[in-house]
Amino acid sequence: MERKVIFFEVQGGSDKGADGYRKDTMPMVDALKERGQDAEVIFFDVTKKDEIFNYVKENGIAYISRINPGNLQHEAEYFDMLRDLCAVGVIGMPHPDAMIGYGSKDVLSKLVSTNLVPDDTFAYYTIEAFKAQFPSALAITERVLKQNRGSTGEGIWRVKLVEPLAEGVTEVPLDAAIKCTEAKDNHVEYWKLGEFMSFCEQYITGQNGMLIDMRFLPRITEGEIRLFMLHDKPVHVVHKKPADSEDAFSATLFSGAQYRYDSPEKWEDLVQNFLTQLPQVTNLLGNYNLPLIWTADFMLDTDDAGNDCYILGEMNCSCVGFTSELTLAHQVAEEILSCIGDIGMISA
Incomplete structure (x- = not known):
């Protein structure tokens, strides 16, 4: 029995075409079939998780995750299923923990030892750490705060002092006036630092809550x-x-x-x-x-x-689209086949 490449989608969401699929999914399925590799789309449904797992375990050689996180209500259960599939030998594209690692904002704090990220880039997982570090960081230079859960610029703030600090001051006072610009639509708000930091606590609390703090790049x-x-x-x-x-x-x-x-x-x-x-x-x-x-x-x-x-x-990396350049599906199909071949030889 030829094993299939399984594309995971979820029903609903603004990223779907008239046929109910993402517009870049079926071109990849068709491109694989043109090359002799069977493929199909399965819609993840948490109530059918075990059934889906067993089917893919028996019939799948690899899975391709094409679910936008904003459309997924049961992400933890979905990722658990993907981990289990990887554990039984199905090739994950990507592995769920790679999806988390490459897609989270705190990837920046993890890469400060490379030349890709400035070494004054901080991740705040607790309100205490945020309060302890941010006033000192802002004293040195204008900053950008990025929440982990946002998209399209929501919860990404450029933070600038309205008035420069007196010489020798190394920590911004909590009553200092700051100018805050949100990336979502570039609108400007004026705050006192302490009040703005209290506002930002919402980004740190709750599941996957955290803030990235990096210098603003003019x-x-x-x-x-x-x-x-x-x-x-x-x-x-x-x-x-x-x-x-x-x-x-x-x-x-x-x-x-x-x-x-x-x-x-x-x-x-x-x-x-x-x-x-x-x-x-x-x-x-x-x-x-x-x-x-x-x-x-x-x-x-x-x-x-x-x-x-x-x-x-x-x-x-959760679900990067290429709907404006669907001819890329052929290049993607070649890469999928190459990956299956490479990993297949390693595990043989």
Whole structure:
């Protein structure tokens, strides 16, 4: 019996076409079938978890997760099932713990030992740690706070002092006035530091709650650079330029950013540096196989010698779409078959 590649989806959500599937799923299924590899789509339903597990265990050679986390009500149960499938030899694309590791905002704090992330990047898992560190970090330079659970810029704040501190002050007073710009739509709010920090406690509490604190990079106005990756291969680069306004720093389409698609060759320095760092990145994030389809977002900075350098802002791998370039499905299918062959030889 030929074993199938199983694509997991979930019913409902704004990412579906008229046929009920994501628009980039069936092109991958069809591309695999054209190459002689059977494939099918299964909708995850927590009430049928055991039935789905047993079917995929018996019939699947690999799974491809194509579920947007925002559409998944039972993520823990879904990830548990994926772990169990990986444990019985089904090839995970990606393994659920790789999905968590590469997709969480705290990936930045885990990679400070690489040259991709500044060493003054902090992760706050408790309110106490946030209160202890953030006023000192803000005293040094303008900051960006990123919540772990947000999307499209929600809960990502650029924080700036309204008035500079007196010379020699190393911690911002809690009654200091600050200017806060949210990436969701670049709107501005003015707060006292202590009150704003109390507001931000909501991002730390609850399941998967935490905040990333990193320095603001003024050259974000020149654009964010997204590497679209298939495993270890850069496919294209998306240059996302924020709207041209004083406070704009968000590179989301919703906030008015402009997108341009380039070949990786146009960003050779960025691409080569990232590929050089990938073995260390893989090691630091748990030594899982790289996700099948994932992205890494960078911002321009200037190093001590005055040269351009690139700072990692975040990575995404839960369900990166390519609906605007569906011909990529053939390249993805080739990568899936290559991965199945490589892992199959290792386990043989």
